[in-house]
Amino acid sequence: MNKKVVFFIIVVLASLLFFRKEEKFQNAFSVIALPIKNTYRNITNSVNDTIDQYISQSNSIKNLKKENILLRKYLYNQKSTINQLEQYSKVRVKKLDANKNVLHIQTLSYKKLNDFSYIYLTDDDGTLKDDKIYGLIQKNVVAGIAIKKDNRLEGILLSNEKCQFSTFIGKNKMPGIAKGVDEKTMEINFIPKWSKISIGDKVVTSGLDNIFLANIPVGVVSKVLTRSTYKTAIIKTYADVLHPNYFYLVKKVPIQIHDLNKTLQKDKNSTTN
DSSP: OOHHHHHHHHHHHHHHHHHHHHHHHHHHHHHHHHHHHHHHHHHHHHHHHHHHHHHHHHHHHHHHHHHHHHHHHHHHHHHHHHHHHHHHHHSOHHHHHTOTTEEEEEEEEEEETTEEEEEEEOOOSOOOOBTOEEEEEETTEEEEEEEEETTEEEEEETTSTTOEEEEEETTTTEEEEEEEEETTEEEEEEEETTOOOOTTOEEEEOSOSSSSOTTOEEEEEEEEEEOSSEEEEEEEEOOOTTSOOEEEEEOOOOOOHHHHHHHHHHHHHHHHO
């Protein structure tokens, strides 16, 4: 047989044998690679799912933030409404509204932006007199005074030194004149030097200055000072003058019944003696 033919046959047989082995090897490699491919696919799917979930959560967070802002706005509006209703309900509405000498008024604005003790008030009554001093009540406590000037009703709150009115201190009702100091403090001057007043004594309006009704709470004594000819009481006030929303204005102080009874009793005693 020709050597070339023999060599060709050998090459063909060797090729067939190699390709058979190569096919077995490829099949074996494919079998081994299947778990790796499956793991890779699972990891890829997991990563994609995580990315999708993150994007979804991110979008959800953005939407929740928007909803939270809206809810906060609604909550703020609800709180404002509730606070206004509470202010209406906590004041002695029946007692004060039944009195034609007391007006319900509202703050319009501050008179000066850098001074929270001066405010402009509504004046729907139309009968208030110019330059007359009126008392302002916030809820159930004294908040300041009001004066009508140039057809505008101005409020002077307790934090202003120009806010002054007469008071009684303690159970013995020692007289004194209240004067504004700051948002939470007033001083009561011209208290008789012999008066017995103590820390913790309550301060109320006297009703004798024709500004306030009698016995409206003002504050409580926190310190007592002795001057040369009189005593001074430093008091912590009850009113929230930093939030001047609604007030009751004492248009006219009627004759106090208890004062009238005392006067009649004095007259009776003097007549008897």
